[in-house]
Amino acid sequence: MNDLESDPKRGGLRHIVRLGPYLRPVRGRVIGSGAAVLVSMMCGLAIPLVIQRILDGPVAEGDAPGLLWPVVAVAVLGATEALLFFTRRKLIAGPSTAVEADLRADLYAHLHRLPIAFHDQWQSGQLLSRAVSDLSTIRRFIAFAGIFLVVNSLTMVIGLGVLFFLDPVIGAITLACSLPLIAISTVFESRYSVLSRRSQDQEGDLATTVEESALGIRVLKAFGRGPELARRFAAEARELRGTELAKVRVLALLWGSIIMLPELGIALQLLVGTFGIANGTMTIGTLVAGVTIATYLRWPVDSIGWLLAETNQTATAAERYWEVRDAEVTITDPAEPQRLPADGAGLLRFEDVRFAYPATGGERGGEVLSGVDLEVRPGETVALVGPTGCGKTTLTALVARLADVTGGRVTVDGVDVRDLRLEELRAAVATAFEDAVLFSASVAENVRLGAPEASMEDVRTALRVAQAEEFVDALPWGLDTRIGEQGLSLSGGQRQRLALARAVVGKPKVLVLDDPLSALDVQTEAEVEHALRSVLSGVTALVVAHRPSTVQLADRVALLDDGRITAVGTHSELLATNTAYRTLLSTLDDAGADSERTRV
Template sequence: MTEPKDEPARGQNLAALRRLSPYLKPVRWRMIGSATAVLGSMVCGLLIPLVLQRILDGPVASGDTSALTWPIILAVVLGATEALLFFTRRRLISGPSTRVEAELREDLYRHLQRLPISFHDRWQSGQLLSRAVSDLSTLRRFIAFAAIFLVVNSLILVLGLGVLFVLDPVLGAISTVCALPLILISTLYESKYSVLARRAQDQTGDLATTVEESVLGIRVLKAFGRGPHLAATFARQARALRHTELRKVHVMGLLWAAIIILPELAIGGLLLYGTFGITNGTMTLGTLVAAVAVATYLRWPTDSIGWLLAESNQAATAAIRYWEVRDAPVTITGPTRPRELPDEVTGHLRFEDVRFAYPGADTDVLRGVTLDVRPGETVALVGATGSGKTTLTALVGRLADVTGGRVTIDGVDVRDVDLTRLRTVVATAFEEPVLFSASVRENIALGGTDATEQDVRQALRVASADEFVDTLPWGLDTRIGEQGLSLSGGQRQRLALARAVVGRPSVLVLDDPLSALDVHTEAEVEHALRSVLADVTALVVAHRPSTVQLADRVALLVDGRITAVGTHSDLLADNEEYRALLSSLDDELRGEEVA
């Protein structure tokens, strides 16, 4: 499932842009100053034709060249002021616009970190990436340029028409008649372009997802020879995006054609009427030249309307896409009045009639789970695929919240504990050991607040990872590749264990820590696990008999319920369902070894 792709309504576009106003508040005076500078610049440009009129109808017409000095100086001053104000506009707005972009991006990233795992399960990473990068760049361009010039150019068009009316009412009327269709044409094409802009942005997100997944899954693609298949998928998506972009160009081309031809018709009308006026003696040459110069000066404000409307539409759809993610509810939050855990947390973990159902699901995944994990005890959670083991472990650190019952640590409901405090008490190592493109030190230090060099070294020793880390080219400073794929499975797993214990948690949750390891690597990690589990309360999801034997007790989870709890030997002797499950796990393991 990906994000919704509804076509935006015009009111929705405006509302999405208006919601950005809190981010613009700190820089509003810079924006106003930038708009004022560019307006002043263009007013200077409009005044130059009036100076030209005075020159032609005064000193030139009378042959008095001595009177040219001051008008020429005035024209030069107006031109220099126009250039200076234009430069000032850019200096005023460039910094604030990039600051707004950075704040929006930072806010979005923080929100993504707060959103529940269920949100990230539903959304493609490429769609999120396109919103955080390309969409926010579109908004920056709108803030820095399109928004300002859309207002200023509209004002200049009105002022320019006013100047033409002052020069001659008929000249003003001719230009106004040619300008009025712009409103209708722009409105007609604006709605079409808005739909295409949203579609192109969504398709860009899909394309980014395909690229990202093909890069991250390159080993799978090569192993199964599926590179050509994904290349065909990529090409199909690229062609769809190209088709949408060409349709955007087509719409823009029609709009630009109309916008360009109307000013040309206006200038033609001005020349025709002016020629007759000069011939009849009802108009001076200076007036006609000034009118044509004003109409020519208005060409860029007129021509730019189409492009500015397109940029505004793209910015509006970018804002809608931004708010789609930013408005996603943060369902797991810290309590308003958190309860304090004891200073010395023992790690007594209890599940009390716990129920859980995914949003929108008709049935519960967990159906009244009750389990007591005593301080310092290791309990292995065993069950068939789909029985709810991983879901249960996610509830301890509040990666998900119960929909019924409660989970407690030392008698305190985890929902009543401050989230930051809870996640220093509870550490989790996942089935797939995810590592980041950073140094070994940075990867380990993620597991503990303000972890020192000594803490990192101690965690590596506990996880039996210190020896292989010391053999890396730069030791702790060695950068490991994306997802740690430059390391072996056992090395990744041991680094994940070190990260889990570096913060000295009281409760450790391990989701199948020996999964996908060969026999020799399993022995290495198992040795590390024995050291890791010695001093903490641990809940371990077990898919291998060797993991079960690390536990003090075993809990059998069947269809979302705990059906038996006991030692491995007791359950093996007394519980037929447990024996059958362990036998199936043994068969799967032998099959993996043979393969």
């Protein structure tokens, strides 16, 4: 379970109330739907009163012709009740799904605005459950539970008033049996809210396990770990089942109480009414009307338990929604953005750059970068090397503001990247990551992620530069061939080349590559290396290098160690003058040799 999740007892109606702005555009439809169902319930309450008039009037007096209009009135009230129930559904169905769609779109957009640090801390399954199942719960509340919670409560109050009007004793009996429901519902509400939150969090954990198993199916099969993950999944499923059964037990006790008390009330009404009719203090019509109204109130009374449970579930869902929606967007456009100079050629500078991860879980965040100074000249390729964990990937992430410096600044053509609009910055700076992530879309759509406005000719040019055009044309439908999830239907080299094409299609001024030759075999490495030579021609590039072959693509090499740039020079210069560089390079050579022996 995610560490950021809170105590479930913290949930409350305030989380639902905060959804008010999303309901504002459809508020009239919601109110109209509530009014329709309330009037329909009043029609239902009026029918027993008409029946009372029929029994104490035409029936008692033997006036057959006098039955006509009361019977017509009952039919009209019944038809009106049914029509208004249909009207309620008609009014609320569209708006409730529109609110759900708006909430989901807003949450999705917010997830994209949040910094990478947020996503590093949250399980994807937890986010998925909030964006799907929790919002469906909120939609059901808007469409049904919320409306009926108000309407049924009003119906109970009005129904009790009618019963007191008919006969104070019958009204008092019904009230006496209804009051304990408030105390019972309050007790069970607090227990159910805890179980509801636990259940929703466990659903998120289960979704995470399913997603990770599906995405890592090759690893699980290769290492024979499928049965172990299946056991883990089964254990989590059993925990969820146990929580759901606990919820059922709580609801069963609540429903038992809710059903028993009204039944007891009706029995007492019949007893008192029978004595009243026998001694002449009550008419048959009054007793029948009273019992009929009490029976009619069974649905509003019986539903209270379920409606309270739905309200709790919705409050928990809304709390989980706001946990994500309230997460601070720390990387935003500046209030007064600057523009890159029109004649800028892509000069990249790191000036006393510092970066420290924030403290989490009571642990202090450590400083990764401690004053980095580096200049990458226009059109130059600089390879960034250093021992594992020295902050190379962190440094590259600062260029496109995937994270922000905690000290110093990063500039492109003399402008601090924090002073640029994110759209302009990320059009000028393209990034290709160590893992070439592709999406379930066509080849052209995957390449166009780097520049949505790119034409098909631009896409082909980018593929040509990345040495990917030949294998793309050999695919069944060429550029329109849909790539499977994460591009796993392609080879590693093909994925890397498509990622390079995506990075260069927008003709960026600055290109940041995080170990573009990772995990490639000899032949594929040669192909991608050839593509890299074309890609790096004429663009300012910062390349994280874990292989000697990548280092040799660069004009200069920067050695990052202990949070600082300790040496800068050509590959030959550093080999001749820097012991730490020679040691590191020999380690890279050994790792590369071991990797090649493993492939062979």
